[in-house]
Amino acid sequence: MRLGALLDAASAQAIGFAWLSEAVAPAGSYGQSRFSAIEPFTPGEEEAACSRAARIARIAAAFDAGRLQSVYELAARVPDAGAAVARASMGDLLDDASLFEVQRFFDACTRLDVLTADCADVPRTVNAAVVACAGALEAGRAGSSGFYLADGFDPSLGQARTALAHAQAEYDAAQGRARAAVAQALDREVSLPEFIVMRADLDGPLPPGVRVVRETPAYFLCELDADEAALGAMRRRDDAAANVARVEEAVRERLSATIRAHASALDDAMRAFGEADVLVAAARFASAHRCTVAQIVNDGPVVFEAGRYLPLALELERQGRAYTPIDLRLDGSAVVTGPNMGGKSACLRACGFIALCAAFGLPVPALRAQLPLFAEIGWLGIGADRDPEGSLLSSFAREVVRLRDLQAVAASPRLILLDEFARTTNPREGKALLVAVLEWLRAEHACALAATHLAGVAQAAGAQHYAVRGLRGIPQRPATEDLPLALETLAASMDYTLEEVGGDGARGADAIALASLLGIDARVIDAAYRALEQ
Amino acid sequence: MPIGLRARVGESILALWQQSFARSLFVVGTGKNVGKTVTMRAIYRACIDAGIGCALASIGRDGEAYDVTGETAKPRYRLEPATIVATACGVIPRSPASEVLALTSYETAAGVIAYLRVRGAGLYELVGPPSAYALRGVVDDLLALAPRVLVDGAVDRIAALAGGNDAIVVACGAASAPTLGEAVDDVRALVARLNVARFTGEEESLAVDGALTATMTAELIRAGERRTIVVRDPTQIALSGKAALRAFERLRIRCVRPLRVIAATVATIGPERAFEPRAFADAVARATGLPTFDVYTAERAA
Numbered sequence: 001m002r003l004g005a006l007l008d009a010a011s012a013q014a015i016g017f018a019w020l021s022e023a024v025a026p027a028g029s030y031g032q033s034r035f036s037a038i039e040p041f042t043p044g045e046e047e048a049a050c051s052r053a054a055r056i057a058r059i060a061a062a063f064d065a066g067r068l069q070s071v072y073e074l075a076a077r078v079p080d081a082g083a084a085v086a087r088a089s090m091g092d093l094l095d096d097a098s099l100f101e102v103q104r105f106f107d108a109c110t111r112l113d114v115l116t117a118d119c120a121d122v123p124r125t126v127n128a129a130v131v132a133c134a135g136a137l138e139a140g141r142a143g144s145s146g147f148y149l150a151d152g153f154d155p156s157l158g159q160a161r162t163a164l165a166h167a168q169a170e171y172d173a174a175q176g177r178a179r180a181a182v183a184q185a186l187d188r189e190v191s192l193p194e195f196i197v198m199r200a201d202l203d204g205p206l207p208p209g210v211r212v213v214r215e216t217p218a219y220f221l222c223e224l225d226a227d228e229a230a231l232g233a234m235r236r237r238d239d240a241a242a243n244v245a246r247v248e249e250a251v252r253e254r255l256s257a258t259i260r261a262h263a264s265a266l267d268d269a270m271r272a273f274g275e276a277d278v279l280v281a282a283a284r285f286a287s288a289h290r291c292t293v294a295q296i297v298n299d300g301p302v303v304f305e306a307g308r309y310l311p312l313a314l315e316l317e318r319q320g321r322a323y324t325p326i327d328l329r330l331d332g333s334a335v336v337t338g339p340n341m342g343g344k345s346a347c348l349r350a351c352g353f354i355a356l357c358a359a360f361g362l363p364v365p366a367l368r369a370q371l372p373l374f375a376e377i378g379w380l381g382i383g384a385d386r387d388p389e390g391s392l393l394s395s396f397a398r399e400v401v402r403l404r405d406l407q408a409v410a411a412s413p414r415l416i417l418l419d420e421f422a423r424t425t426n427p428r429e430g431k432a433l434l435v436a437v438l439e440w441l442r443a444e445h446a447c448a449l450a451a452t453h454l455a456g457v458a459q460a461a462g463a464q465h466y467a468v469r470g471l472r473g474i475p476q477r478p479a480t481e482d483l484p485l486a487l488e489t490l491a492a493s494m495d496y497t498l499e500e501v502g503g504d505g506a507r508g509a510d511a512i513a514l515a516s517l518l519g520i521d522a523r524v525i526d527a528a529y530r531a532l533e534q
Numbered sequence: 535m536p537i538g539l540r541a542r543v544g545e546s547i548l549a550l551w552q553q554s555f556a557r558s559l560f561v562v563g564t565g566k567n568v569g570k571t572v573t574m575r576a577i578y579r580a581c582i583d584a585g586i587g588c589a590l591a592s593i594g595r596d597g598e599a600y601d602v603t604g605e606t607a608k609p610r611y612r613l614e615p616a617t618i619v620a621t622a623c624g625v626i627p628r629s630p631a632s633e634v635l636a637l638t639s640y641e642t643a644a645g646v647i648a649y650l651r652v653r654g655a656g657l658y659e660l661v662g663p664p665s666a667y668a669l670r671g672v673v674d675d676l677l678a679l680a681p682r683v684l685v686d687g688a689v690d691r692i693a694a695l696a697g698g699n700d701a702i703v704v705a706c707g708a709a710s711a712p713t714l715g716e717a718v719d720d721v722r723a724l725v726a727r728l729n730v731a732r733f734t735g736e737e738e739s740l741a742v743d744g745a746l747t748a749t750m751t752a753e754l755i756r757a758g759e760r761r762t763i764v765v766r767d768p769t770q771i772a773l774s775g776k777a778a779l780r781a782f783e784r785l786r787i788r789c790v791r792p793l794r795v796i797a798a799t800v801a802t803i804g805p806e807r808a809f810e811p812r813a814f815a816d817a818v819a820r821a822t823g824l825p826t827f828d829v830y831t832a833e834r835a836a
Contacts, residue, residue: 079637097623097648100634142633148653149631161654164630168655189542189832191576196802196811196830214803218810221803221830244654245629 005411006040006359010402011379015352015417019311024285024362027076030270031277038278040359043373043413046296052361053293055121059283060291060363062119068284071115071122074108075277081105082270089263093249094256099137100147102259106134107145109269112276122279123272129265136258153251160244167240171233178209178224194223282362291363294354295370301331302351302415302447306367309350313365321488324496325366326350328466333438333448335458336498338468339510343496344451345382347466348417351449352377355415374447376411381419381451396424403437416441418450427454435460465502469495471510481519490517541834543573543799543827544580547703550796550825551577551682556701558673559796560694562687562728564720565710569801572829573705574686575611581682582614589618589680591672592660593688610657617652618680620672622661630654635679640668647672649679660686666693673698692728695793696769702728702795706818709804714814721798722821723778727771728795733764733788740764745772751781759785767791798826 001021003012012018026035041049060068084098094102109125116122139152151158183190185207186197194213197206197220206212211225226234259266285291289310306325313323326347328334336344355377357364380402393401399421406416421437422430431454438461441448450457458465475493478485512532516525551559559577563570574590581588590611613619618635623645626632632650640647640663647663663669669685676683687694687702695702704725711717733739739762742750746765751773754763765771767789773781781787798818802811811831819826819835826835 095623095626095628096631096634097626097637097645101637142651143635146633146635146651148633148651161630164654191543191572191829191832194830195832196828198811198831214808216808219831241629248629248631 001035001038001360002040004039004042005376006374007356007377008405011352011377011417014379014419015349015356015377016309016311017356020353020356020360020362023289023310024282024360026274026277026281027072028078028273028277029080030078030082030274031075031281032274033082034271034274034278035281038360040356041361041373043298043375046298046373049358049361049373050293050296053296053358053363056279056282056286056361057291057293057363058121059119059279060287062121063116063283063287065284065287067115068280068287071112071276071280072284074111074115075273075280078108078273079104082267085259085263085266085270088256088259091260092256093252094259095252096147096149099140099149099252099255102133103137103140103147104145105270105273106130106137109273110134112273116276116280122276125269125272125276127265127269127272129262130269133259133262133266136255149248149251153255154247157244157247157251160240160247164237164240164244167233167237171230171237174230174233175224175226178227178230182207182209182224190224192224194221196221286363289365291357291365292368294358294364294366296358297370297372299372299413300370301329302355302371303329304351304354304364304366304369304371307350307354307369308365309346309353310365311353312346312349321491326496326498328449328498329464329500330447330449331464333442333446333450333461334464334466335438335461336449336451336466336468337453337455337458338498339470339494340453340514341490342468342470342494342510343498344468345419346496347468347498348379348419348449348451352379352415352417372413374411374413374415376409376414378406378414378416379419380406380416381421381423394424396422399424407440412445414444414446416446416448418448418452420452421450423453430454431457431460438463464500466498467501469497469499471495471513474513475517477516477519483518486517486519490514539834541827541832542580543829543832543834544576544578545583546825546827546834547573547577547797547799548580548584548586551701554701554794554796556699556794557677557681558683558685558698558700559703560685560687560700561703561705561799562692562695562724563705563707563710564717564724565707567709567801567804568705568707569799569829570686570688570705571611572801573703573799574684576829577703578611578613578617578684581684582617587616587618587681589620589676589683590658590660590686591620591669591676591683592662592686593666593669593694610659612655613652613658614655615652618676619650619652619658619660620647620662620676621650621658622646623648625659625661626650627656627658630656632656636675638663638672638675640664640672649675662686666696669694670697673700693769695728696767697791700794702793703797703799704728704795704822704824705799705801707801707804708807708809708814709801712807714809714817717809717814718817718821719779720775721818723773723775725795725798725822725824726782727773727778728768728793730765730768730771730787730789730792732792733762733790737762737786739788742770745770746781746787747772748777751777751785755781755784762786762788765789768793795822795824798822798824800826800828802828802830 079101081102084102113126139150140147142148210222212220214221305327308325316323336347338344354364422433471493475489512528561570561573622642625644635649638647644661706721741764800815802809802814815826815828815835
């Protein structure tokens with residue numbers, strides 16, 4: 001999948017583009033070729049995006065996990081016959097390995113069509129060209145999956161091979177007689193093409209039929225000296241072998257010509273196979289992650305219910321921890337507040353990830369969703385602080401430079417996700433800057449979601465305000481300094497539910513409780529609480 | 535001078551192979567042009583004569599029409615119908631046609647490695663996969679296609695022996711050393727290395743994680759190491775020639791997974807020199823303690 005103009009590299013990294021790309025990657029070479037050309041749908045292509053997602057969802061619904069896996073594995077095993085077909089189309093004579101690959105591709109097409117016969121959404125791959133070429137190669141089927149230029153391709157091939165077998169037998173007999181005679185005379189085994197005879201073993205001269213290649217005081221290096229009969233048999237054998245080679249090449253020429261004649265339609269079959277692979281890979285993704293088809297609208301808010309940021313959800317699942325899906329209605333700009341480690345960033349990422357899936361015509365990880373196609377999804381703040389201009393920029397300056405770059409792009413509509421923007425500068429000025437950015441984005445008709453610890457931003461910017469519920473109480477500090485245990489304790493105490501709150505409604509960051517839980521010295525914690533009370 | 539014993543070399547090595555209970559056999563050499571291919575041919579012929587199904591493979595470059603390093607002509611193998619062979623697509627003879635059984639993902643400069651069944655007797659070049667790991671994969675695949683697998687090995691690629699359950703034949707010849715004595719030292723060092731005994735676990739030991747290099751060995755000798763040095767398998771001993779012989783004299787080296795060298799062969803004729811056949815074979819037999827065969831004289835060292 002290509003990013004196109006939808007995302008820059010930093011934003012792609014922040015919302016999990018690479019993860020998604022890997023999760024929906026097709027298994028085989030045809031699919032990968034098709035996949036590498038996929039670009040996001042752009043505003044105006046809502047119907048096409050929706051239609052593609054619906055098609056993927058229907059495939060996911062039509063097949064159980066076992067069948068999806070079977071198709072996926074079939075696609076992974078199919079050889080790439082594209083090069084062979086291309087060579088044939090340019091007049092090349094295909095060798096047997098290439099014919100084997102082409103035949104295996106035809107077999108895979110047949111198998112794919114059988115596996116997906118009851119789902120019209122998977123493209124059919126067996127077309128008239130596949131049928132014609134597979135028929136032409138059928139005589140070469142050997143064993144379960146081998147290919148051999150068998151006698152069945154041409155009656156003269158069998159005759160030529162029979163003649164060669166006779167000529168070879170005649171030559172072998174002639175050579176065997178000569179070898180046996182020498183072996184008998186020397187009373188030993190004779191290796192070919194050369195053998196050594198020790199002078200000490202000889203009572204007289206070397207036996208007839210032996211030619212000396214080299215001699216030393218101790219031995220002769222010899223080879224068999226063919227007589228007229230053996231030379232004649234060898235000539236007849238060579239002629240017969242040349243005839244077999246000629247007929248075999250004629251068969252290859254015929255088979256290559258058949259493939260050449262159907263090359264264009266075979267390309268269609270390969271493209272269809274690739275498309276099937278891409279669709280089935282996406283259906284596996286949709287099925288495995290319980291994705292649904294989003295309603296893609298021309299204009300309007302981003303709305304989703306039980307939305308998930310899959311990379312995090314799966315990581316938590318791997319650790320045996322629960323992920324709390326979120327509900328969101330983003331109409332213009334909104335602010336997300338809540339405690340540290342309460343899931344504000346995950347909320348932004350879920351929003352971006354769902355928009356990303358929709359942009360690529362994929363079902364989205366949510367129970368229900370409605371959103372427009374964005375021309376750009378931008379990420380600002382934590383997770384996008386790669387230094388674009390050397391190490392002289394502070395983290396605040398890097399954020400500002402990114403903001404400048406985002407402002408320079410005239411894409412519409414756009415979704416801008418701001419994760420604690422301006423967190424590293426003076427809070428008063430940081431808040432003013434964030435409010436101004438949200439007002440600018442609203443004027444640009446962008447959708448914007450900003451996570452922040454700064455109080456009063458939503459009210460000042462006239463934005464919606466969402467808050468993570470946060471800690472249910474002050475969690476008990478674990479007896480040991482075990483960090484994973486502390487995180488587990490935190491997770492058990494945290495309510496990650498996101499809810500819209502009225503007005504400013506700012507909640508505490510629970511930062512001191514979190515610091516205590518993660519093992520900060522109790523004296524420091526007590527001092528912090530005292531300072532807070534003052 | 536001891537008189538050599540008449541022997542049917544291929545049959546004799548095949549019998550030793552069968553006694554070893556290994557299904558795969560590697561022919562490795564002390565250098566280039568030391569008779570590996572001639573030895574392979576003799577064993578292959580014995581398999582054919584005994585009606586034993588056989589598959590052939592090669593390490594790296596061996597079997598190409600011209601030896602890449604030496605530019606000397608390398609004989610190809612005349613293979614009989616029903617033989618299974620692993621070689622690169624680019625060197626599959628166009629005629630007589632072979633049955634293509636599978637194409638692997640192992641890439642070589644001559645194309646991917648293919649598995650073929652010989653349908654009409656013909657001359658084949660063996661081009662092997664580029665890595666030891668890939669060769670092990672090829673051998674495993676071939677063992678599913680044929681009862682026995684014969685591998686044309688190479689002196690510098692014994693890593694392919696790691697992790698396998700192979701019998702080994704060591705080929706040595708006049709081409710690899712200027713004098714008979716040095717050629718014998720070379721084969722003695724190689725066999726000593728390949729035949730390192732299994733570590734029984736009864737004595738105090740120092741396990742080497744990875745390769746036992748010349749530098750490491752020199753340090754151990756300097757430090758007067760008395761413990762048994764334990765490597766994973768003999769391919770982890772990165773020593774050859776005199777350095778290897780000295781290491782085996784001064785250190786007690788053992789391995790967790792020993793290999794099985796079953797025989798040696800000698801090729802007394804090289805492009806630049808020739809050794810007296812019986813003296814060479816006899817010296818190799820005494821130095822290695824292995825049944826030693828001269829494939830050119832059809833003799834076994836006494």
